[in-house]
Amino acid sequence: MAKVKLYGLLARLESRELPWLGKFLASPYFNANEDLVQLWGFLREVHPGYEVLDKKEVFQALFPGQAYDAKLLNARYSELTRLVEQFFVQQEFRREEPLQYPLRRSAYYRRRMYPQFSRECHRQAGLLEQQTGHIKSQAQLLAVYDALYYGRQEAASPEKGNEEAERAMKYLDRHFILSKLKYLADLFARKTMYKEDHTIRLQEAVLSEAAERKDKDPVVGMYYYLARLFLDEFSEEAYRRLWGLVQQHGKKLPRDEQAFFVAKLTGLAHLRLSYGENTYYQLLVEAFKYADCYGLLILDGQISDISFLNTCAVGAAAREFEWVREFIEKYKTYLPAASATQATLLGKAAVLFNQEDYEGTHRILQQASHWHPYYRIRMHSLLVRCLLGMHLDTPNYYRTLHNAVEAFSRFIRRNKSLSAPKREGYLNFGKAVKRIAALRSHQWRSSRERAALQEWVSRLKPLALRPWLEEQLEK
Template sequence: MQNSKLFYLFQSIRGDDIRRLRRFLHSPYFNSREDVVRLFEYLHANEAEGALLTKEAVFAHLFPGTTYDDGRMNAVMHFLFKLLKQFVVQREFELESSQPYLTRALRKRKLPRLFEPASKKWKKQLDKAQVRNAGYHFQQYQYQLEKYEYDHRQRRSGRMNLEEITEALTTYYIADLLRHSCTILTAQKVSQEAYEPVLLQGILTHLDRTEKELPPAVVVYRYAYLALSNPKEKTYFSKLLLHIEAHWQQFPPAEARDLYLLAVNYCIQRLNQGEKPYIRQALQLYQQALQRSLLVEEGVLSKFTYNNILMLAIGLQEWEWAKQFLEDYRHALPDLERDNLYRYNLAILYFRQGAYARAMELLRRVTFSDVLYNLNARTMLLRTYYELEEYDALFALLDSFEVYIRRQKGMGYHRSHYQALLQFTRRLLHLPEGDKGGRAQLKADIQAAPATAERAWLLNKLD
């Protein structure tokens, strides 16, 4: 039963939502089946059992003294699953403003005495709203549309708000298109897939020519897109930073975080071109986002962000700040991986400081299911054993590392990169002392290899 869609969805409902769900299921408006309520209570009480929740055992609890009936059991599960889906939709609705739905309902029911005050209240809410992202402009469009639908049925002449409708819709479309176009530019760096956003070039030309002051939802993404698509033109990036600083509070926290990450991505582009000053700029952006509580979402900091920030601090040799950062945000790492991620990143810090013994102690206690994390951890351990001249441990690691690579599927180009590292490391270890010819040949082979993990380190050891 633990593999059912019902149980999969049920496990996502936590905390106060469990109490809300119980009231929801007891409401006769939504549910009139007592067996569905009993199934919910049983799942809630026995969720931790996981694999032990067989359909037969649950059926015996729901219908004691009754022979197991798979069709009847499936029916109860179906009804509860249907109600759970209805509940999560209801919760999503409750988290949004109900004013648009109320206003629309009153208009459709032809209740002008109620519609007009509801419409005015909605307008006040929009005018006072702090968030001014694309979603805000979509709400403006919805408001103007409802106003038009009401007005043109009440009177046949006079000015209609058609211009306001098109302006709000256009602003929403441009802002959202630019936002998604920035995401596309970032994705292209990874996937190398070709994307061609419809109408984008025409919109950029239109924005260049307009004399109107652009709203934050447009201007920020405009400069983000121009900076990412024209990285050598530093003016765009400077303007992006100015507008993020001026307007970040007008975006929801998750979207403000994404704006900072777009700016960080620009810095990474410049770093990949060898422009080292952008290490400092990228770290400052992360630090600013941390200070503004934008990177921790629902109490969790992404493990990738945790590692990225550490690597930037290491690049600047800000050792004390890096160590404090690892400690300060250890509690915010994902629960199931917290200890592993903390030890892994602390090992990186010690490793880069040359404290190999301390790094080795931590790495021996790191276990990851993620292939890339495993590769990185094993590579650090390989280099650590070499630096400490722990040759017996190193040879054992080379053997186990090779077995690990052979067993992994879907490694892509990483497989050949790390196989080359193991091969060249073995040759390096077997070189007789004073064998200049052998060292020269190994160096030439490493340099000629299409791709090798830790190539710079191998060449450094030969030199």
């Protein structure tokens, strides 16, 4: 069935916005068609499950007794779609006061109310200057001073005009440096994570200027150290220095820029974990707690199931069991409906597994199923590790474990979305598990064979979940 654009828009309405849309449609300033008010009244009854509606049923509710006319109904749907889009714009306009600034200035200027125009510019500048950490506010502030400098039609003195020009240049410099630093940090991060190569114009000039400003301007310092973290040979010391700055000054930043820092730091921490640097587990937990504290995990009323599962897995590996349980209870209602149950089960399984409650983990995994490769890899790999843990405790699970590894390996070979190194890493993981299990089935035989197996695992590359496997061999 073809998707209806109107239904997609209406499904994004927050519950508190439902009555507001009704008032918006009832306003003669925006809408003169009473049919649209009635149409919304009917659709609202099934919010957000609009797809279950039969259009003929909708038509009869709107035009009782008339023969079904698809063209007429589609016209009403199109009109309501346009008004819902306009409602979204109005909502953003109300919420984001800076969006109103240029319109207020232009309204005064177009009507030649120059004294009011000047006062409004200075009022807006005062408000924006308080937002010292916001990159977007720097651009808005620059626009205000630009308007003052080029729009002074009230015969201001040249000295006043020069003052506005100087202030505009000051904010232009800071906006350029902050914006360029943010792009530098992002591109350096992509170069580190994905081996991309970029030519970055004015790179050295920006870094040099930022180095002079970083101690006086904490926000410039944060972006500077983030860029240097990826540009230089990054170290745990440099990571901790930047993380300390984020904890100290991050609250001055708007939500999207805080989220930018957290995303880059957690991405780097995950990369270091993949190299076996387990001290980053606790640093990751601190970053997730920060994101939780400042509401950075919820976007458009939902938490990404990937973010949810990563947080649960890392928190459990860092043995923050109580915090992870509280996290699951707090955020499970914000998960996408299609994956909420399975993500919650996997989060709970991660806690039990890291508590070495392998039987409890196994029971939960028996209930879990999902079609997406991301989930299936997590489920398969956790099941294999769970069975190996049970086998190492009591060596009676070799056949079950062997079958689970074979099933996992077949899935990995069929999965075309995995990169070649990741595919090989998971296949090597399966080989290592089978060799460890076989040796355990024979009561480890001898310390010499165990040492030889440890040496073999240490040389096996690439190898997924290497730290956990090495830990099992050391028990």
